[in-house]
Amino acid sequence: MPRLPPSLLRRAHSISPHLAALLPVCRDLASARHELRWIREHVADLLLPSRPRPRTANDSPREHARNALLTRLCRRRGAGAPLQYVLGSQPFGDLDIQCRPGVLIPRPETEAWASHLADVIVRSDAGVGAEGDGLRVLDLCLGTGCVALLLHSLLQRRFSRLSVCGFDVDGGAVALARRNRAHNERRGLLSPRSPDDDSVVFLEADIFAPGWLEELVRHSGGRERGKGPVVDVLVSNPPYVSARGFNQDTARSVRNYEPKRALVPLYSPHWPELGSADADDRPEDVFYVRLLEIFEVVQPRFAVFEVGDLAQAYRVVQMAFRRFGGVSGSDVKAEIWRDWPDMRPQEDEAESMGINGIQVPIEGSGNGRAVFIRRNA
Amino acid sequence: MPPSLLFLLRPLFRIQPSRVSGVSQRIVVATRAARTPRPFSSGFGLSPSPPLLGKNVNFPPRPKPPPDEEIDESFLKGSGPGGQKINKTNSAVQLKHLPTGIVIKSQATRSRSQNRIIARQLLADKLDQITRGDESRSAVVGEVKRKRKASSAKKSRRKYRKLDDEKATKSDSQEEEHLEEDDEAEGLEEQQPPDQETVKNNRK
Numbered sequence: 001m002p003r004l005p006p007s008l009l010r011r012a013h014s015i016s017p018h019l020a021a022l023l024p025v026c027r028d029l030a031s032a033r034h035e036l037r038w039i040r041e042h043v044a045d046l047l048l049p050s051r052p053r054p055r056t057a058n059d060s061p062r063e064h065a066r067n068a069l070l071t072r073l074c075r076r077r078g079a080g081a082p083l084q085y086v087l088g089s090q091p092f093g094d095l096d097i098q099c100r101p102g103v104l105i106p107r108p109e110t111e112a113w114a115s116h117l118a119d120v121i122v123r124s125d126a127g128v129g130a131e132g133d134g135l136r137v138l139d140l141c142l143g144t145g146c147v148a149l150l151l152h153s154l155l156q157r158r159f160s161r162l163s164v165c166g167f168d169v170d171g172g173a174v175a176l177a178r179r180n181r182a183h184n185e186r187r188g189l190l191s192p193r194s195p196d197d198d199s200v201v202f203l204e205a206d207i208f209a210p211g212w213l214e215e216l217v218r219h220s221g222g223r224e225r226g227k228g229p230v231v232d233v234l235v236s237n238p239p240y241v242s243a244r245g246f247n248q249d250t251a252r253s254v255r256n257y258e259p260k261r262a263l264v265p266l267y268s269p270h271w272p273e274l275g276s277a278d279a280d281d282r283p284e285d286v287f288y289v290r291l292l293e294i295f296e297v298v299q300p301r302f303a304v305f306e307v308g309d310l311a312q313a314y315r316v317v318q319m320a321f322r323r324f325g326g327v328s329g330s331d332v333k334a335e336i337w338r339d340w341p342d343m344r345p346q347e348d349e350a351e352s353m354g355i356n357g358i359q360v361p362i363e364g365s366g367n368g369r370a371v372f373i374r375r376n377a
Numbered sequence: 378m379p380p381s382l383l384f385l386l387r388p389l390f391r392i393q394p395s396r397v398s399g400v401s402q403r404i405v406v407a408t409r410a411a412r413t414p415r416p417f418s419s420g421f422g423l424s425p426s427p428p429l430l431g432k433n434v435n436f437p438p439r440p441k442p443p444p445d446e447e448i449d450e451s452f453l454k455g456s457g458p459g460g461q462k463i464n465k466t467n468s469a470v471q472l473k474h475l476p477t478g479i480v481i482k483s484q485a486t487r488s489r490s491q492n493r494i495i496a497r498q499l500l501a502d503k504l505d506q507i508t509r510g511d512e513s514r515s516a517v518v519g520e521v522k523r524k525r526k527a528s529s530a531k532k533s534r535r536k537y538r539k540l541d542d543e544k545a546t547k548s549d550s551q552e553e554e555h556l557e558e559d560d561e562a563e564g565l566e567e568q569q570p571p572d573q574e575t576v577k578n579n580r581k
Contacts, residue, residue: 091488251463
C-alpha cells in the first residue's frame, strides 16, 4: 500500500484529529468524512440522554465521555478493524444486522442476490398448500442470519405460512442469528412471532456430518409424505475462497479480523472424497459438492449459492449439470448472477456462457457472484 | 390546480379524514403536538381546538422518480474480487438521467439499497423543479417554510417591540393591534391557531 502523503495527513488533522485517525484505513478524505459521520451518529445514539433536559454545568463530563468514546472508536477503525465490528451493525436491505467479531460481516453483493431471489420467487407461482401460501426456506451457513432474515422480511407478505430454517457449524453465529431475529422484530422490521412459534428456526450443525441430512428430512416429515420436496428454497453463502486466494486477494481488514472459517473451507473428516466423482474438484469448491447432494435430496424449486467469481460459477454449474444430467429439456435450469443482478450489463460483460453444450444465461453487472438453480415442479 | 386554490378541498378532508394518507396525517399530528405547549392555549376553554387537518395536505404530491429505462446507475465499484474477499464501506450510488444528463450521487447512509432510494428521490425532486418551477413540491415546501420562518421572526420582533412600547406608553397598544391584523391577512396558511385570538383578547 502506498504511503499517505504527509500533507494529506496534516490537512485531515487540521479539520479533525478523528479524521486523521481514520485516514490510514480510508485512504482518502471523502470516505474518511463519511465514516466519521457514521461513527458520530453511532456515538450520539449510544449516549442519547434518556429524556431531553436543559444544558447544565453537568454537561461537560457527558461531553468528555462522548469525545473519549469517539476517539476510541476512530482509533480502532483506523488500526484496521472493519467498520461493522466497530459500530456493531450493518444495514442489510431494510434490516439492521448486528455484527460481532467471529461472525462474517454481511456483504452488499449478498444483499443484492437475496433481494433478487425474493423478486424471482414472488413473481413465480411458487407456494405449497391449498392456497399456495406456504413456503419453506433452508439457509445453510447462516453467519449473522442476514439472508434468512431478509428473505423472511421480503416474503412474509406474499406467503402467510412461511417457514425459515437455518444451520451454522458455529454456535456463536447461531446465537447471533437468533439475536438478529429478535433485534429486527423489536424494531418492527420483521413481523413479531410468539415465542413457541417455529416459523424461524436457527440451529447449530455441521452440514457434512453423517446423519444430519437424514435427520433434517425425517424432522420435516418429508419421508412420510412420500417423495415430495422437503423445502422450496435452498440458499447458502458458504466459504468459497481458496487458501491461495485468502493469502493474496483478501483485504487486510478481512484477513486480520474476520473468521477464516467463514471464508476458506476448513478441512473436516466428513468431507466428500474430492477428485473421485468430479475429476477437477478443488478444496474451495467442497461446499458446493455437498450443497448439490443436499439439493438432490430436499428437491427445492429454487436454489442460490454464492460464489467467488465467474470461474467458480462455471465449475458449480458444471457440477450441477453432471449430477442432474445437463441436457437441454431437463427440468433443472441454471443461471449465473453477477454482483448486481438487476443492473444492466456493461458492454464488455457476456450475457451467457456455454457450459457442457448448454447456453447458461448470465444476469446483471459485475463479477460472477451466485449460481441460481431452478427446478421445474 | 394552483396551490392557492387547494384550500377549497379542505372541508372535504375534514369530513373524510380516512382519505388522507398516513404520512400527511402523521405530519399534521406532529404540528399539533408542537402547538399545544403554547402558553394560555389550554387555560381558555372557549376557543375551539385547531382543525385536525391543516396546511400540509396542500403540498403537491411527492414527485415520482423517472422509469429505470431512463436512468444509468452505477455503484462506484472498485476493480477487485468483491464478495467475501473484501469488505468495503463505500455504499455510494450514482444516477445519470439519460434524457437530461443530470447526475445525482448519494452516500447518505451505509446501506446501498437505501442510497438507491434516496438518490432516486433526489433525482425526482430535481426533475420536478425543472419541469414545474415554482409549482414544484420542493419550491412550495420551501416557500411555506420560508413564510413560516419569516412570520415567526416577525412575531418575535413584534413581541419585543410591543414590550418596549408598553413600557413607554400604554396608549400605543391600540395601534399595534391593527398592525397585527394586517399581518395575518397576508398569511397564506393558517398561521395563527384560533386560540391565539384568546391570548390577544386577554391582553387588551
